[in-house]
Amino acid sequence: MVHEPNNWGRFGPDDQRGTLNLLTPAVVLAALGSATTGEVLSLAMPIRGATSSPAPTTVPHLPGRPLPQHFMSVDGGDYAAGARPIGEGLRVADDALVVTHHGTTTHMDALCHMWSGDELYNGHPAARVRSYGATRCGIEQVGGVVAKGVLFDVPRHLGLDHLPVDFRISAELLAEIATPGPGDVAVIRTGWPVVWERSREEYWSGQPGLSAEAGRWLAARDVAVVASDNAAIGGLNGSGLADESLADDLHLVLLHRHGVHLIEMLWLEELGRSGRTEFVFVAAPLRIEGGTGSPLTPLAIL
Template sequence: MPKPPHNWGRWGSDDQQGALNHLTPAAVLAALGAAREGRVHSLAMPIRGATSGPAPTTVPHLAGRPLPQHFMSIDGGDYAAGVRAAGARIADDALVLSPHGTTTHMDALCHMWAGEELYNGHPAARVRSYGATRLGIEHAAARGVLARGVLLDAAAHRGVTHLRATDRIGANELAAICARDGTDPGPGDVVVIRTGWPRVWTEDPAIYGSGQPGLAADAGRWLAERDVVMVAMDNAAIQGLGADGRSSEDADDDLHLTLLWRSGIHLAEMLWLDGLAEALAEVRRSDFLFIAVPLPIEGGTGSPINPLAVL
């Protein structure tokens, strides 16, 4: 049984949507009010196929993770000629990818656990090579995430373009950012936290791979206490990573276990937040309408997403 506090049983013993249950019709309608100007910003990084372009040198990703494979299943050149009808031709794509560590993505509640139980006490034995028959990403896809988003810009708060690999963002810092911006994340909100770390890739991929900044353990508990539905960041793992690509926390303090496993709070990682941060700074706001819908991959531990911020 996980260390309390947690959300196991809060929405019934069969629940597979976790904190997304906060997104009631009333909450969704209220979130629409966070869109005031109609300006839309995509928060996704591009998906570039490693076999057809310079993706290994142009798109941030974790070392050792397989990059997306994108190629044409039908075209007019190195593959079979496209179907011709009255002189017209077509092209078609094939895409193979592992979302974790290589794309902007959303974690399913079956992505990480401890012991023999998934979130809400579902048996971990239901996660196998053919997919997860409990808590797969299709349960999040069934309703999507349409909520008020709140940007907490840790890099701007510290007066830097990006944090250092060894930096950790604690609960007190998150509270200080909220006090500065006059915001208070609460039930049904998506908290979006900017470290600026993707900028490092353009400077030196080796430094990007030397570790990553992220949340400290008490920040995860602080967010869970506020009943947010999702935590989204521009780093690769929400928590910080060491040079070995691992986090240093034990099971009691691991951010994925605190948020995904204990609290049913979905995670979104590897977002591009610089444009959003600039736009919000211009209008002196921190909130917006956040929209993200994962693919309905049955039994998937995660899915690529194209998150949208509507100002």
Template sequence: MMLDEPGNWGRWGADDERGALNLLTPETVVAAAGCVREGRALSLSLPIRGATSSPAPTTVPHLRGRPLPQHFMSVDGGDYAAGARAIGAGLRMADDALVVTPHGTTTHMDALCHMWSGDRLYNGHPADRVRSYGATRCGIDKAGPVIARGVFFDVPAVRGLSHLGARDRVEPADLEACLDGTGVELRAGDVAVIRTGWPLVWREEGPDGYWAGQPGLSADAGRWLAERDVCVVASDNAAIGGLNERQLADEDLADDLHMILLWRHGIHLVEMLWLEELAEAGRIDFLFVAAPLRIEGGTASPVNPVAVL
């Protein structure tokens, strides 16, 4: 493995394509279910608004230049050639067609084949198995459902802010401060859910403010989470790590968050969450449920994560 840093390659065997999701044993899932105390479920996803049917470019956070979702409906025959079809006496139906590029435009889960270095994917699988027709190794279809304990890190709250600034980076001390006095400690197989509050900037300042950069985890914070054996890192920003005004990471390869988490440790990433209702709920631990679509060879899948309180 390049860059001489410990990781999870070989930990679950040479053929492993699920990475840290292997930590979700039946016992871990049963223990996670014990976090359900209210029976209340909160969606943690942003809406999918097709650029053909609503003003998505001005209403939904996304990365500049990424293709927006395209949503076509057949209900009036104007958007979609099929038109509304009659079914029996007086009954009608509408069909949908949806084209989505998950990275940067929707709440989504990254597959382990999404990024790599040299000629190897996570766990040493050959990178040439990622082709234009899909990835035959480490695709999102290998992930399966995620049912785990979620642990919430509301970083702006502990800093006394509504949201972090564009150049802010979340450090291990911030993560520790979020748990201080709560009685909650990270366990193997947990999902770390990190709030930056950055989607609020889209509402308050519009696209230009949102695109001025993004806060995110520092490399040391990513390593801190990996050392504690989380199975997923999820955040409300677009790249887990921070971005500059060109929407690129400033870190070098050794400190890139995708390389640290996805490539070295096999930790799946969930990006572009909406965490404001969860912040208002005041819960630190909860049952986290998310199921990526079984897109064979996909580098990502749209998801609608749910926090069950």
């Protein structure tokens, strides 16, 4: 039973898309007007190298999580004996990609990713989340996201390169920077990924992020998605966990109660340097039926 304000039932008893329902054709068309130069920026971290090499460990990730696995057949060193012949003098290299995205690469969380008690978002039974996938609120319900993106470049606003490790962004601070409207994608820059190049130990010492009140402030403004360059939207401590109580856990506040999808581990440095606050945000997760999330490459069209 959900006691605080929420979106359960708002879009119908069978709804599995949450505030993505706000992205009507009219809202999408209006969002396209946010592009003025046509420049396209990728907001994704790279998936780099095979697990047989040190390359995957050079991309920001949380410790203790399985890294993405990229195998190729061209050199015979991974999953096959060599490049596959397709005709005289012709050969082709194949790829196999295994991505465990939570905490290891840019990804979107589905509404079935986290819940409380026996119910998913909108009262769907949590028992529908099984080892073979979730039959309710899976990532395949998302489709494509085309919306107005609103950048909250918090460190730039404060005159910093990145936020301190224990910094929690307040609703008041977000309001100083911008006010998103219904159907917008709120993009939060903490600058924390730049710490990775300086010190992995510092990167793993915790992470700055949104406070619970800031998450509720965004939900009250009917954003379609909340996205950030950190690993959990909210902050993390040195153990890689949130310090907030379950009542204030941002995954429960946003995913479970309000049906707001989350995108984590973005790369926002070029977007921040562009000085743009508003832009067209485009993202499409893989149609993994019953998936709790998906890797994706979000785009900002300036």
